[in-house]
Amino acid sequence: MRIAIFTDTFYPNVDGVSIAIANCVEILARKGHEILIVAPDYGLSKEMNLAKNVTVQRIFSVSMPTYRSFRFVFPLYGKCLQSVRSFKPDIIHIETYSTLGYLGARIAKKLGLPLVGTYHTLASEFVKYLSPLNLFGINGLIENIIPHKMSQTLPPKKDGFMKRTIWRTTIRLYNKCNLVVTPSPSIKGELESRGLKKPILPISNGIKVEIFANKRKFPKKPRKILYVGRVSYEKRVDLVIFAFSHVIKSVPDAHLTIIGQGPALGSIKILSEKLGLSKNVSFIAFMKQEMLGGYYRQSDIFMTASPMETQGLVLIEAMSCGLPCIGVDRFAVPDVIHHGINGYVARQNYAQEMAQYAVRLLCSSGLYAKASKAARQEALKHNLKKCVEKLEKVYLGLAPIKH
Numbered sequence: 001m002r003i004a005i006f007t008d009t010f011y012p013n014v015d016g017v018s019i020a021i022a023n024c025v026e027i028l029a030r031k032g033h034e035i036l037i038v039a040p041d042y043g044l045s046k047e048m049n050l051a052k053n054v055t056v057q058r059i060f061s062v063s064m065p066t067y068r069s070f071r072f073v074f075p076l077y078g079k080c081l082q083s084v085r086s087f088k089p090d091i092i093h094i095e096t097y098s099t100l101g102y103l104g105a106r107i108a109k110k111l112g113l114p115l116v117g118t119y120h121t122l123a124s125e126f127v128k129y130l131s132p133l134n135l136f137g138i139n140g141l142i143e144n145i146i147p148h149k150m151s152q153t154l155p156p157k158k159d160g161f162m163k164r165t166i167w168r169t170t171i172r173l174y175n176k177c178n179l180v181v182t183p184s185p186s187i188k189g190e191l192e193s194r195g196l197k198k199p200i201l202p203i204s205n206g207i208k209v210e211i212f213a214n215k216r217k218f219p220k221k222p223r224k225i226l227y228v229g230r231v232s233y234e235k236r237v238d239l240v241i242f243a244f245s246h247v248i249k250s251v252p253d254a255h256l257t258i259i260g261q262g263p264a265l266g267s268i269k270i271l272s273e274k275l276g277l278s279k280n281v282s283f284i285a286f287m288k289q290e291m292l293g294g295y296y297r298q299s300d301i302f303m304t305a306s307p308m309e310t311q312g313l314v315l316i317e318a319m320s321c322g323l324p325c326i327g328v329d330r331f332a333v334p335d336v337i338h339h340g341i342n343g344y345v346a347r348q349n350y351a352q353e354m355a356q357y358a359v360r361l362l363c364s365s366g367l368y369a370k371a372s373k374a375a376r377q378e379a380l381k382h383n384l385k386k387c388v389e390k391l392e393k394v395y396l397g398l399a400p401i402k403h
Contacts, residue, residue, distance in 0.1 A: 001395060002034045004089035006104030008073055008096040010039035010056075011048040014286045015230060016313045017120045020183075020205035021095055022048070027388040029054050036087045038080060038100055040071040057083045059100065073099040081107055089113060090399040094177070097123045097170050105176045114398040117177035119187060120205075122331065124166045125308035126234055171195045178398050181391065183311035184332035201394065205311055206387030207379065211293050212320035214376045218365040219300035222253040225358060226299035226323070228292065228314045229306070231262035238264070238271055239305035239351045243326075245275045246355030251362050259284045259295060289317075296321035300368075301358055307348050309333050319343075320379035324371035326357050342374035 005025070009018045025035055029051035041058035050056065059080065061071040084092075084107050093116045094104040101117070108115040171194055174180050180200045182188045188200045225247065227240050237258065244256045258268070258281065265283070272281045284295075296302075302318035307330040309315075315325050315336050325343035327333040328350075337343040344357035361368050 008098035206384035242351035319375035
């Protein structure tokens with residue numbers, strides 16, 4: 001089968017969507033499918049190492065000064081249409097709600113091809129963080145002076161004009177699809193409540209469970225808490241820092257490692273220093289998945305305060321290594337963290353509550369052992385190969401292979 005994938009994020013950008021796409025494409029290519037990936041041009045001198053039956057078409061794009069991972073892609077319709085026509089796909093799959101997502105939908109209609117859309121990102125939740133003040137770094141300058149500001153600003157309780165507009169345009173785009181895939185059941189419900197009429201099928205993005213093997217034992221001193229992911233405003237890493245500042249009051253030997261990069265990294269480091277945590281907090285840049293497994297296994301608990309997860313691949317990776325997880329009660333997080341079983345779900349923005357759950361796990365060997373075992377069991381439900389097989393069936397159902 002010939003599959004054209006449109007995405008506004010891909011290698012070398014590191015995020016859950018780009019990793020999920022790369023993992024999926026790797027297995028589909030191994031199964032013999034021909035794949036065209038239409039993605040932003042990041043100015044690479046060398047393309048990602050992919051199988052011979054995978055082609056990447058890069059489209060000119062620019063990034064914002066502080067949000068380098070967010071690319072504005074110029075909608076070069078003619079160039080894309082020509083590339084897709086030459087490729088002769090059986091199906092088109094859009095992975096993002098942005099320029100290339102719309103372009104893919106337009107080309108699918110033009111060529112009369114079936115269209116699948118995956119809803120990876122809660123674009124509506126980015127509104128607060130993608131304001132001009134953040135995009136152009138003004139808030140970053142303010143954070144250097146008043147580093148607590150970011151933590152004290154809570155998201156609006158009601159949908160504002162921009163959020164409503166994003167939801168309307170999102171639903172309009174995905175209603176053009178023959179079928180929509182969501183990484184989790186809760187996001188399926190969210191899309192339905194927002195007016196999506198097309199069939200929706202929850203399929204986990206999946207992880208390479210063989211890389212993230214389980215070797216957990218009860219935490220030894222120093223007890224280690226881990227965060228992996230973008231260090232950006234919307235991920236609320238500041239709340240992880242605040243939660244950790246409460247943890248060390250009960251567990252003085254605790255250590256927090258933050259793996260990732262992003263526009264809020266400078267603010268997070270300043271906040272850590274202001275709270276007197278410099279000796280207890282380490283910062284490490286992103287790394288390959290194969291190396292990440294070792295850091296998961298060296299840690300004891302995974303913690304995130306992100307309120308906008310459509311699945312949370314890092315949660316599942318951590319669970320695969322036997323780490324109980326702590327997150328917030330928002331969107332897809334409770335789909336994978338089952339409260340009191342494989343971790344705990346705190347109320348959004350309640351750092352002290354997150355800390356209490358962390359201390360509970362770190363100080364009880366029996367509770368920790370049960371949560372660790374349950375975490376691994378949850379992760380095994382997200383075996384990448386099985387997840388890709390489900391997606392492959394979707395493709396074949398919409399566009400049977402022509403003989």
